[in-house]
Amino acid sequence: MDVSIRDVSYTAPTGQQVLDRVSLKPPAGRLTLVCGASGSGKTTLVRLVNGLIPHFHHGERTGEVLIGGREVARIPLGEMGRFTATVFQNPATQFFTTTVADELAFAAQNYGVPPEEIIRRRLGALKELGLEDLADRDLRGLSGGQLQKVACAQALTQQAPVILLDEPTSNLDPEGIEGIRSVIARLKALKRTIIVAEHRVHFLGGLVDQAVVMDDGRIVRRMSGAELFSMGDAERRRLGLRSLTRPELPRRTCCGSPLEVVDVPAVRAAGASRARGPKERRGLVISDMVVERGGRRILDLEHLDFPEGRVTGIIGANGIGKTTLVRAICRLQRCQRRARIELDGRPLGRGQAFLVMQDVHRQLFAESVADEASAHRLQRLGLAALADRHPLSLSGGQKQRLVIATAIDQDARVIILDEPTSGVDHRHLLSIATELRALAAQGRVVIVVSHDDEFLAECADRIIRLL
Incomplete structure (x- = not known):
């Protein structure tokens, strides 16, 4: 037609x-x-x-x-x-x-x-x-x-x-x-x-x-x-276009060190041993996390660690439990009581973690872009010219970058982003990667859930692959 x-x-x-x-x-x-x-x-x-x-x-x-x-x-x-x-x-x-x-x-x-x-x-x-x-x-x-x-x-x-x-x-x-x-x-x-x-x-x-x-x-x-x-x-x-060939994770990180890839079953085998507890270390550590929904076990993780000062990517098939995992870290998803989520060896406290959700509409509250994030951060993420606009009048990619700007402005030690480049062009992909590297350099824990290998190649130090 x-x-x-x-x-x-x-x-x-x-x-x-x-x-x-x-x-x-x-x-x-x-x-x-x-x-x-x-x-x-x-x-x-x-x-x-x-x-x-x-x-x-x-x-x-x-x-x-x-x-x-x-x-x-x-x-x-x-x-x-x-x-x-x-x-x-x-x-x-x-x-x-x-x-x-x-x-x-x-x-x-x-x-x-x-x-x-x-x-x-x-x-x-x-x-x-x-x-x-x-x-x-x-x-x-x-x-x-x-x-x-x-x-x-x-x-x-x-x-x-x-x-x-x-x-x-x-x-x-x-x-x-x-x-x-x-x-x-x-x-x-x-x-x-x-x-x-x-x-x-x-x-x-x-x-x-x-x-x-x-x-x-x-x-x-x-x-x-x-x-x-x-x-x-x-x-x-x-022209600001993304890769014209299928991106793949590199062997080395953007800083030149070998890229660490850790394969973790989303649901451990029946009868597997329970975690005895993490050793004292700087960063976020999860032990014995079990999440069930509708009688079905979504996650059963013995141990995961996310070091401070590094960007950790989480990858895996759709529906494997990636979003469930990061929501559980932020207490937006109920876990079984024995789950332990610790930062620097102590229970993760309220306000210590910030999650940028897939659906960023839920995280925009102010009447203008300028009221959502600092002028400095808007400038760095290419949003300064939109400062007077209402956040909900922005395009999908612009909304995504705005919520990322608000996350970076937080004092949270743990910054988590769920598919942060879903509506983002190549230039802004690079700017987001740069900001995440800077956050890691400040000693924060940075976690990125993504299917975007082109993005992960620009920012990730290590990869956790849920199986």
Whole structure:
């Protein structure tokens, strides 16, 4: 189906001009990649096509947005699901039901699809993304990466002619990213018109037909997919783009010392010995941590240590328990009573640990960016020009950096970040890595949960891999 954006400008209700005379015609049945810096207008472009602008997000829009020859502004929002399916940057905001099975049936039920066809689509999507084991799960018990996979499965079951994906791999492990690539390849073979807004682009090699780079609300570069993936590193960095090939953890840290990788079972084998208690040392030590949910053991860790003065990355498959672990450290997740969490040999006290969550909307409280973090920190993280903006008016990547700025401003000895680069371009990835290195140099304990090997290569001293 044809999509056409013609000379569109958009000004948000706050008065900020987000898009400035943007024109784009994604080829029907092909894949268009939209990339560029955080806050450049990528998500706004997606909202133009799915009708959220102007039907839900108000403001002033000029120019034309056509889908199948019809002006989107004149198509009722309830009908847009027949034309487009969207995977949002924060998938938790797009669900209407409480279980995976119900969510995958929701859109089709609303459009009167026969029950047997709904079941066929649902089973097909679950199999395509390897989610059969989640079919009967409650959405509220899933990890961020699992929620992202469910959102992609929902888009698959909707069978709309235009598919929009906004940062679809931001919280996914390598296996999940390969699953998304397979789904996108299948949709392309089915002649769907696909628009992907992404910072992490390496997984789309060989699939992109047209690529555009945005900056400050304008399209500043257009190229074919072949031109994009043949680009040299110097030009890629100049445009602020992430790695064009799949990143891998290096053998050595950014400081030149060997990278330590420790494999730890998330649930120890039955009958394994219990921890006798950590030795006195500087840093954070966890012993005998057991977390259960719904009668299922999520974590059973005998011993983990996080030294001060170092950045420790935590990696592992979606749903393995990474977020549960860091929430338990901050007492946001209940553990069995015998669990011990100690800092420098003493029980971790209140206010000694600060967690930057995956969903940073929960951690923005002030009326302006300037009131959330110090001017010095905003400057270092590229947010100074946004000081007068309301935090919730920022892009996903900008919100992420703002909460990181507030975390760095805390006096907490333990700083924990859960997927801190999910909506972040290459330049700001480097600035966050620099800030975390500086925190470690101050003698703090820095813990990063991430699937982003490109980021971990820039900041991590050691890696804990949950199995």
